[in-house]
Amino acid sequence: MPPREAVKLQRILAEQVELRRIAEDFAVLGASDISYMKPVDRLVAVVLTFHWPSLEPLESVHAVSPIGFPYVPGLLSFREIPPLLMAYRLLKRAPDVFLCDGQGIAHPRRLGLASHLGLCLDIPTIGCAKSRLCGEHRPLELRRGNYAPLLLNDVQVGYVFCSRNGVKPIYISPGHLADLDSSRKLIERCLGRFRIPQPLRQAHLEATRIRKSLFAGSG
DNA sequence: GCGACAG
DNA sequence: ATCTTGTCGC
Numbered sequence: 001m002p003p004r005e006a007v008k009l010q011r012i013l014a015e016q017v018e019l020r021r022i023a024e025d026f027a028v029l030g031a032s033d034i035s036y037m038k039p040v041d042r043l044v045a046v047v048l049t050f051h052w053p054s055l056e057p058l059e060s061v062h063a064v065s066p067i068g069f070p071y072v073p074g075l076l077s078f079r080e081i082p083p084l085l086m087a088y089r090l091l092k093r094a095p096d097v098f099l100c101d102g103q104g105i106a107h108p109r110r111l112g113l114a115s116h117l118g119l120c121l122d123i124p125t126i127g128c129a130k131s132r133l134c135g136e137h138r139p140l141e142l143r144r145g146n147y148a149p150l151l152l153n154d155v156q157v158g159y160v161f162c163s164r165n166g167v168k169p170i171y172i173s174p175g176h177l178a179d180l181d182s183s184r185k186l187i188e189r190c191l192g193r194f195r196i197p198q199p200l201r202q203a204h205l206e207a208t209r210i211r212k213s214l215f216a217g218s219g
Numbered sequence: 220g221c222g223a224c225a226g
Numbered sequence: 227a228t229c230t231t232g233t234c235g236c
Contacts, residue, residue, distance in 0.1 A: 033226095034226075034227080035227080035228090036226085036227050036228065037228090038227080038228045038229075039228095043227090071225095071226060071227075072224095073223080073224040073225065073226090074224075074225085076225055076226055077225095079226080080226075101225085101226075102225045102226065103225050106225090107225080108224095112225070113225070113226085127225085129225050129226085130225080130226090131224095131225065131226090132223095132224090132225080133223095133224070133225045134223085134224080134225090171225080225227105226227050226228105
């Protein structure tokens with residue numbers, strides 16, 4: 001799909017996104033990440049699930065596939081969703097809420113990776129990015145737990161959140177079937193001793209581990 | 220035209 | 227995202 005068409009599709013899909021409070025009594029939390037094999041044209045998509053709220057590991061699945069779309073800021077979902085869905089289908093039990101490594105509605109057309117994936121899976125999704133794509137916010141004092149609204153055209157689309165003292169903040173935004181406060185609160189309950197929420201950190205480590213084991217094997 | 224720009 | 231060594235700090 002040409003980038004031009006992708007943008008048109010985003011505008012249509014963004015209309016379908018629903019923001020609502022996340023139920024507090026769900027049982028399975030999912031999280032995903034992707035690791036790229038630079039020299040070769042392949043990537044590893046990992047999906048992990050955890051019991052909620054204990055965060056005890058449940059399932060771990062992954063898929064390896066060719067990279068089918070270039071990296072274009074604003075069009076990340078078209079590059080990562082296909083492989084993520086491949087891995088997702090391998091799960092025995094579907095998660096009730098899903099964490100994504102990227103933005104939700106904190107996106108130029110309000111359809112970041114988390115929002116797009118949420119529409120595909122029809123489950124609540126939350127975007128948690130390590131850096132900003134768009135939007136502005138007031139200065140944030142870097143004390144763990146502090147946060148500030150992320151605004152886009154004077155409308156709040158997420159939160160800039162400090163997960164560790166003196167460390168660069170993370171960007172939290174609802175994807176689909178989630179709202180601003182539900183998203184921030186859920187991420188807070190996933191924090192461990194690192195900047196990145198535990199489920200996403202685990203997914204990242206697992207994706208990197210698998211990519212390296214694949215390089216050692218064939219190529 | 221220039222700067223910004225998830226992973 | 228990936229490519230990479232040492233290095234500063236809790």
